[in-house]
Amino acid sequence: MPAATLWQRELLRFWRQKSRVLGVVASPLVFWLLIGYGSNDLARFYSGALVLTVMFSAIFSTISIIEDRREGFLLSMLVSPAPRTSMVLGKILGSATLAWIQGLIFLAFAPLAGVSIRPLELVVVAAAILLISFTLTGLGFVIAWRMESTSGFHAIMNLLLVPMWMVSGSLFPMATAHGWVKAIMWINPLTYSIALLNHTLHLPNAAPGALASLVVTAAFGLVLLAASGLMASQKATHSAA
Amino acid sequence: MIQVENLTHTYGGRKALAGVSFEVRKGEIFGLLGPNGGGKSTLFRILSTMMVPTSGRASIAGHDVVKEAAAVRRQVGVVFQTQSLDKALTVDENLRAQGHLHGLSGALLTERIERAVERLGLADRRKDLVETLSGGLRRRVEIAKALLHRPLVLLMDEASTGLDPAARRDLSRHVENLRDNEGVTILLTSHILEEADRCDRLVLLHQGAVVAEGSPGELRARIGGDVVVLESGEAESLAGRIAERFGLPATAMDGRVRVEISNGHRFIAEVVEAFPGAVESVGLHKPTLEDVFVRETGAILE
DSSP states (O other), rough: OOHHHHHHHHHHHHTTTTHHHHHHHHHHHHHHHHHHTTTOHHHHHEEEEEEEHHHHHHHHHHHHHHHHHHSSHHHHHHHHOHHHHHHHHHHHHHHHHHHHHHHHHHTGGGGGGGGOOOOHHHHHHHHHHHHHHHHHHHHHHHHHHHHOOOOOOOOIIIIIHHHHIIIIIIIOOOGGGGGHHHHHHHHHHHHHHHHHHHTTOSSSOOSSSSHHHHHHHHHHHHHHHHHHHHHHHHHSSSOOO | OOEEEEEEEEETEEEEEEEEEEEEOOEEEEEEOOOTSSHHHHHHHHHHHHOOOOOEEEEEEEEEEETTTTHHHHHHHEOOOOOSSSSBBHOOOHHHHHHHHTTTOOOHHHHHHHHHHHHHHHHGGSSSSSSSSOOOHHHHHHHHHHHTOSSSSSEETTTTTOHHHHHHHHHHHHHIIIIIIIEEEEEEEEEEEEHHSSSSSSEEEETHHHHHHEEEEEEHHOOOOEEEEEOOHHHHHHHHHHHHOOOOOOOOOTTTTEEEEESSSHHHHHHHHHTTTTOOOEEEEEHHHHHHHHHHSSSSSO
């Protein structure tokens, strides 16, 4: 039940700060429209932009852990008998739900990319976005938990997350990439998330294969979830809060 | 109710606690008084199970804070120095979420919330967003939140920081009510004299060690009579001359000479006459906890 409470809290907060939705969806949307119309190929950049939306949302909600733990609701969680794992689960469930909702909002623009989705396919696409939301939220959590200040997080955003997104097939396909970039793309878990979307949306550049994309994305998500739980259960000998 | 035995803690190479021991009895308001950096916050973090001490033991209601952290968390309500409320939620929503963290729900939780808001005079603010409340009201919501699971012990870290004197007195009154009507044991940290004076007993902490322990009255009684404070441009030399002439221990600090003496008013007349021109202003007061702190540590409190 503590997990459900935390989940509900995230949604309530989000609902009361609706301008956040605009902020998160707007920048990938503008980005996508500019590159898409500029290169006259909206379809090619669609999945990448959708993943960017989910990533922004996931990262922004997990960043709040840093502040929340020093001055905020997380403090009382740390001294409550509720198990740490349920805290982690609640936070990740909440943040992932928000990321998912924003991904779905972005999905409404799919017709611009020439994608038409039948009702049954919509379920599959929504499920894929949900899986990606979980994975990226887990990534955000693992990074944010150990961080002392939000300023460090911005450096990680610019030096790790954005480059990671750039070499994930979001901007250029794997097939035409140079050797070492191609190698990075192979080991980049995000490559598989974008391929997964391309598969479910029937968009081009859907490499690696559908099954590999699904398995790698899910496995990456599970590893991050487990790591989050482990990290949060460790006892502090320093001022964690 | 709370036992602290020889507790030490080091951050890297810096010693924050150097063998602290004391005991808090059931149903009392116990204060940890000391300057910032004296070890109060470290002690608070250890007692609230947020941090593991380097060595020593501490237990609350018979449970070890390290080995039985979960049991301790059930018996302890914590009020933090910083805000632990979600500003985007209402008072009610904050309390409800807190109740869930402690496994409370349904009619029981509703009843507990009603009682807590009643007790802390928040009944008409339940539907308000926390961000619209004043600092004093927020502190009261924090306390209401900490009491929902009916803890035996309430730990409060610098709870009155940032409050104006009226809000601070109001907070003290609420805390005293808890002790008197609910039998809650309260441990609070403070660097504010007025607040420490309202404790039943307290320890003075300085550089990670207990320098004095007792009730405010007992501690003040260590200083017989009055405290005379003389402001002087040449405090050091004046202190020396007073010691020589009157055979009294006089300490110079920050351009002031402090003397503890039983008949302060008579001494003032004598000292001003003895050293004409050396004294710029004169003050006389009954001993305060600050005086006790200065006497025990040679340092000032704030």
